[in-house]
Structure formats: structure tokens, C-alpha cells
Amino acid sequence: MKDVAIFGQQPNTIGFVNVEEAARNACAGRLGEQLASMLGVTPERFYARHWCFNLNATPTQPFDKIEAARTALLIYGDHPDIRRVVCLGRDVGEVMGFGTHDPWLYSKQLRRRSYLLFPHPSGRNRWWNDDMNRCAAGEALRKFLK
Numbered sequence: 001m002k003d004v005a006i007f008g009q010q011p012n013t014i015g016f017v018n019v020e021e022a023a024r025n026a027c028a029g030r031l032g033e034q035l036a037s038m039l040g041v042t043p044e045r046f047y048a049r050h051w052c053f054n055l056n057a058t059p060t061q062p063f064d065k066i067e068a069a070r071t072a073l074l075i076y077g078d079h080p081d082i083r084r085v086v087c088l089g090r091d092v093g094e095v096m097g098f099g100t101h102d103p104w105l106y107s108k109q110l111r112r113r114s115y116l117l118f119p120h121p122s123g124r125n126r127w128w129n130d131d132m133n134r135c136a137a138g139e140a141l142r143k144f145l146k
Helices: 019-023 030-039 043-049 065-078 090-095 131-145
Strands: 004-008 051-054 084-088 107-110 113-118
Touching (some): 030 043, 030 131, 051 065, 065 090
Parallel strands (some): 084 113
Antiparallel strands (some): 107 113
């Protein structure tokens, strides 16, 4: 049973035929490979073990926190077994109840779910440039998902 969801902001269209295909493939491509590598598993095993969702369907719009909150509620309704949620990026974290000043890799319990605020590994976040941060991220992700 999958009890982990990874929430991203919006689909990356690189390598996809169209926006709809990209939206159906959350955490696809380089992002999924990076997360799988941090966990020490193949991308195929990563996808088999974890739900991956984008909270906004359209990559061309700015991130819409209201749409994201609605999408999260729909996901929870469709997948009531989700107990742990990895929030990729500050905006997703804020939608899930993290504060703007909560540190990366901070986890919390809210109702019956656990949440991890994880820096988005897209390459835009300079936090990833530090080797110690990358090690800490992998360790935090493995600990949260075990």
C-alpha cells in the first residue's frame, strides 16, 4: 500500500508531447531520478512506492495556492491511505501549513499526516550547491520515508 505522496508545484513540460501528458507525470524525468537516487532506489521502484502529484496542472501560470489547496483535498479524498507528504518547495509547503520561515527539512504532524518541507531539487534553489545540504536532504528524506 502506498502511504506516501510527493507534492510538487506544477508539471515540467520538458520531454513531454504536451501539457496534459506532463501533468500526468509528476516527479518525472530528472526530478524523479534525483529523488530516487537520494533514496538509493531505481526510478521505477521510486514510482512504484510513492504517489507523485502536481498541485497546479498548468506549467505556464504562476503557482496558484488556492488551486493547490483544492487539488490536495481532492487527492486526499481519492487516496485516504496517504499518511506522509513530502512538500517540494516553499510554496507547496505553505499550502500544506508550513510557515514562510520554517527551515528546510523541517517535519511536522498535522492531524493524521506527517509532512516534510523539502527544498525543490530543480536546480533553481542554491541551497543544493552545498555538499552538506545535499547529504542532509538525502538523510532526512530516507528517515521520513522509512
